[in-house]
Amino acid sequence: MHSHLQDVLSPPLAALEQAIDFLARIDARGRFTYVSEPGLAFIGYHREYLKIVTLADLVPANEQAILNATLERVRLTREMQRCTLHLVKTLTYPQLVELRILPDVSQPGEWLVVAQDMSTWAAKEERLTYEMHHDALTGLDNLASARREIERAKHEANATESQFALLLIDVDEYYRVNQAFGYEAGDLVLAEIAMRLKSAVHAREFVARCDSDSFLVLLRNIPGRAYVQEVARRISDAILQPYTHHGQNLQLSIKIGAVVFPDAANDNGQLLRLADEAIVQARKEGGSSFAFYAPYSLPARTDTLKLESDMHNGIRNGEFSLHYQPIYDPFDERVVGIEALMRWQHPVHGAVPPGVFIPLAESAGLIGFLGDWALRNACMQLMQWDRLGIYLEYASVNVSAQQFRDTRFPSVVRDAVTLTGISPRRIVLEITESVLMHDPLHAKGLLEDLTALGIRFAVDDFGTGYSSLAYLQSFPLATLKIDRRFITDLPTSRNDQAIVDAVVGLARTLELQLVAEGVETQEQLGMLTARGCHLIQGWLICKALPSAELTEKFQQGMLRTQKQ
Structure with a gap:
């Protein structure tokens, strides 16, 4: 039987080991080929004992039909199946669990078994859901959460015939902070940026970290572009204040790109791309600056020959x-x-x-x-x-x-x-x-x-x-x-x-x-x-x-x- 989870599970499953009461792998006969350390603590048996028993041996006799039916559905569908039954824990009493069984893609012919104490499942599932949609460093929502929030804002704007704005804030050459002071200092600066960003907008506004050095703010039901510019100014004022690390001041520069819905785009990905293009347009201003997305166009007096000449110089x-x-x-x-x-x-x-x-x-x-x-x-x-x-x-x-x-x-x-x-x-x-x-x-x-x-x-x-x-x-x-x-x-x-x-x-x-x-x-x-x-x-x-x-x-x- 394997003793290390990393030897048998992919990284995403490995990351869940501590959050799951009982995690195991069984072969076609139901014998255990792996049981996680938290799983051993939960079930209460020694690892050596589990080498000689099957999953069915841990289920009360009157519920083995439920287990067999679940295993058969897994064999037929090759998809995860679930059931609710009891696992007999040593020296205690049968524990009601939700059992999930699914084919292990990394080991053909074997199945992963996940059991969760029904009394703690809801709380742990809520915590895992939170962690999946939030940034661990700053506590802000992450990009996946932001995409869903943008979708909600689109539906609201369409239903109420209102507008919302998406602001993308990019910290210029942030990697230099890590190079000069180390990753720990860089993380502290990012956490401070997140705090300042939240303080610069109303509590009702959605704020997320969408990349290592970029953040997102969603402004619902905006009265107009002037309001978006005012919020961008407040964000700039907050973030551009000096940062201190071991008595040394750090000065950052940022770019802010904004796109307004529904007059610019009609899907999540495009809105994010257009906000990023607005940042590119802002860069030509130099320093810390802000720009609304505007379709690219050359100045009226710049003809093709001039641009070709500029290309040689470029x-x-x-x-x-x-x-x-x-x-x-x-x-x-x-x-x-x-x-x-x-x-x-x-x-x-x-x-x-x-x-x-x-x-x-x-x-x-x-x-x-x-x-x-x-x-x-x-x-x-x-x-x-x-x-x-x-x-x-x-x-x-x-x-x-x-x-x-x-x-x-x-x-x-x-x-x-x-x-x-x-x-x-x-x-x-x-x-x-x-x-x-x-x-x-x-x-x-x-x-x-x-x-x-x-x-x-x-x-x-x-x-x-x-x-x-x-x-x-x-x-x-x-x-x-x-x-x-x-x-x-x-x-x-x-x-x-x-x-x-x-x-x-x-x-x-x-x-x-x-x-x-x-x-x-x-x-x-x-x-x-x-x-x-x-x-x-x-x-x-x-x-x-x-x-x-x-x-x-x-x-x-x-x-x-x-x-x-």
Whole structure:
């Protein structure tokens, strides 16, 4: 019989060990292969005794039919089943418990058994529910709780024809506090920020911590935008007061982005994204600042030629950077890779969307340079994380149509491998269906050439193009990425469900990995994992972040990788 829970249970179950009265694993004959330490204390038997008895031996004879029926339902449905019966505790009397039995996915043919004293179940369940939806450090609601609260606010606003505002507060370069003073000091500062934030808003307002260094405030039934600006000013005044650590003052800088419903968006994830975009727009003001979300537009007098000229200067001035979004395995609960995404922070216009500057880079003949730079830097970033003990299987880098058709492209990829010393298997190049189908024979030859080197290829935004199945299966591909437009309405759209089912089946037939993009809710995640999609990326896990911020998340254990 196992003696350590960590040897037999996944981390989420391991975290619940102390909160559950009796946690065990049984084999097909009902014999115990594991019993938790709290379970031994609850049942009152020695571990050696439990090695020679079955679960049925701990149930009164007149209730064994209930147990047998429950076990049979588990065998038939392969899902958790529950019942209420007594467990006979040594030297005492039969204890009424709620018994939950479910298949153990990590040990085929075995079942997990959870029993909870009915007299304490309600109180413990309430505590666990609280912990699932609150941040342990600050005591504030967490992002999962915030998503539900936003949904409630939407229904209220629609029913009463009122407005509400979502404020996202981002602490600039917070990781520097941890670097300078240590994580303990950083945690104290975050706790102080939470207290100040709560004091700056009315008690009725919803406040949450939604990331390591970002907070959220939801203002219901607002009288207008002037009120939102006033609240933002109060928040700034409170948070920007100096912090003291061992007699030394710390001064922070923040950005606040706001979005108003219903005049901006119509779903949780989009509201959060737009608030984050408002923060990006606020950054161009410098210092600590505030901005409402406004759709991106260039100043009227700025034409394409001027922006192309600015792009040349931006390359020289280091205005381009890479952000990285984790690609996550929800079954193993770890990050397996990252997608490198290019960003341009213009000194006047602020963040220029990729949908604007990528076409300009292509027309200006700069996309090759930017693409080569992105590939090398993504490879070097993987190697840097390796040295920090943060191991990711691969980096995924987008390749534009113009890059792909450039005769120098294969040598560029080989140079990146040689320069950085990275294993070619850790590079995934993302191309679209339209790029493949523009010249299938050329694409097939190029893919075969680089695949022989070890490079892997992913088809980005799959389902939006016009690829032929006959051609698709002839390409040496490794991954399909389901476009986010099929994920957004997945819980309610039968068409999207059918498309996702078809793509999952296709990937399984062709033995390809499948990544779902734009996953923002637990409901979307549940539907994807139930269909067999093993990799996801999106706001539910983490937004795209600069390397320093993502490194901090890895080091703090907020995102787990293979060697952590």
